[in-house]
Amino acid sequence: GAVVSQHPSWVICKSGTSVKIECRSLDFQATTMFWYRQFPKQSLMLMATSNEGSKATYEQGVEKDKFLINHASLTLSTLTVTSAHPEDSSFYICSATLWTSGDYNEQFFGPGTRLTVL
Amino acid sequence: AQSVTQLGSHVSVSEGALVLLRCNYSSSVPPYLFWYVQYPNQGLQLLLKYTTGATLVKGINGFEAEFKKSETSFHLTKPSAHMSDAAEYFCAVSPPQAGTALIFGKGTTLSVSS
Numbered sequence: 001g002a003v004v005s006q007h008p009s010w011v012i013c014k015s016g017t018s019v020k021i022e023c024r025s026l027d028f029q030a031t032t033m034f035w036y037r038q039f040p041k042q043s044l045m046l047m048a049t050s051n052e053g054s055k056a057t058y059e060q061g062v063e064k065d066k067f068l069i070n071h072a073s074l075t076l077s078t079l080t081v082t083s084a085h086p087e088d089s090s091f092y093i094c095s096a097t098l099w100t101s102g103d104y105n106e107q108f109f110g111p112g113t114r115l116t117v118l
Numbered sequence: 119a120q121s122v123t124q125l126g127s128h129v130s131v132s133e134g135a136l137v138l139l140r141c142n143y144s145s146s147v148p149p150y151l152f153w154y155v156q157y158p159n160q161g162l163q164l165l166l167k168y169t170t171g172a173t174l175v176k177g178i179n180g181f182e183a184e185f186k187k188s189e190t191s192f193h194l195t196k197p198s199a200h201m202s203d204a205a206e207y208f209c210a211v212s213p214p215q216a217g218t219a220l221i222f223g224k225g226t227t228l229s230v231s232s
Contacts, residue, residue, distance in 0.1 A: 006161075032217040043208065043224045044162075051217065093161050097217060105212045107220050109154075109161040 002028045004096050006110035013084055014118055021079045021113045023094030029074035030096030034107070035067075038091045050077045084117045091115075120145045120211045124223035132231050137181075137196040139226050141209035144190065150212040151192045152220065153183055157205045165207075168192060179203070204230045 003026040013019050023033055031052050036044040048069050049057045056069035066088075068080040077096075081088055091114050095107040125140040143149055150169050154162040166177025173185040183194045192209060206227050210220040 004161075034219045041227070043222050046219050049217070049219060091159070095162075095219075097219075105150075105216065105218060105220065106167075109163075111161040112159065114159060 002026075002096070002098065002106075002108040004094065004108045004110040006092075006094055006113050008113060009111060010114040010116075012116045012118065015085050016083055018080055018082045019084055019115060021081075021092055021094075021115075023077045023079070023096070023110050025075045025096040025108070028096070028098060030098065031074060032097045033071060033077040034095045034097065035069060035077075035079050036093045036095070038093060038112075044093060047079075081115065084115070086117045089115055089117045120149070120213055120221050122209050122211050122221055122223035124207075124209050124226050126226055127224065128227045128229065130229040130231065131199045133201055134198050137194070137199045137203065137228065139194040139207050139209075139228065141183075141192045141194065141223060142190050143192060143209075143211050145211060147214050151183075151185060152210040152212070153177065153181070153192075153194050154208045154210060155179075155205050156208065156225075162208065165194070199228075199230045201230050201232065204228055 005024045007022045033050045035047045047062045050069050050071040052071045058064045071077040093112045095109045097105050097107045121144045123142045152167045153165040156162050166175045168175045168185045176182045181196045206225050208225045209223040
């Protein structure tokens with residue numbers, strides 16, 4: 001099956017620093033990747049849709065200057081949390097989508113990245 | 119617009135008991151439906167999916183779900199719960215447009231006691 005990796009799996013940083021999270025589709029090409037944020041005991045909140053070679057589309061309320069997304073190739077998307085603050089601490093999950101011959105989206109999820117900002 | 123409602127944010131069962139997690143959807147077009155499981159500090163793992171064909175879908179770990187169009191439901195069941203089934207479960211529906219994100223329900227936490 002399709003595999004999506006994320007790196008790092010966890011990161012601790014100081015307030016004010018920037019953190020980059022990588023999302024890779026290992027055995028398929030994904031024209032579209034998604035970034036989600038998940039708070040404890042809650043569902044996934046879609047942050048942005050990332051398409052290869054174009055600017056990301058952010059959901060309402062997500063600061064695009066704070067959460068920089070780059071989708072440089074068909075297998076790699078990165079999320080950079082700039083000037084991180086404690087309220088940015090969360091679990092970030094990426095997914096990559098395949099449009100199947102059955103005319104539906106199938107999403108494959110990465111293992112997530114736990115960000116803690118001190 | 120499509121939406122998913124998961125009834126019951128928390129379900130508790132005893133080991134060996136039937137597991138029933140409820141999911142209702144709203145969709146103006148034929149839906150494609152998914153159940154995912156999430157263990158602590160991990161990503162989402164696909165349990166099963168309904169696209170077309172047989173309405174009773176079997177997935178991994180002994181789970182199955184039945185698509186009932188008349189009830190707009192896609193409930194997840196397992197005949198006999200195991201301690202390892204304790205996790206968060208998410209129901210999701212796929213929009214018909216290519217490259218759009220799945221729409222998730224709020225999730226149901228399954229607890230299994232011995």
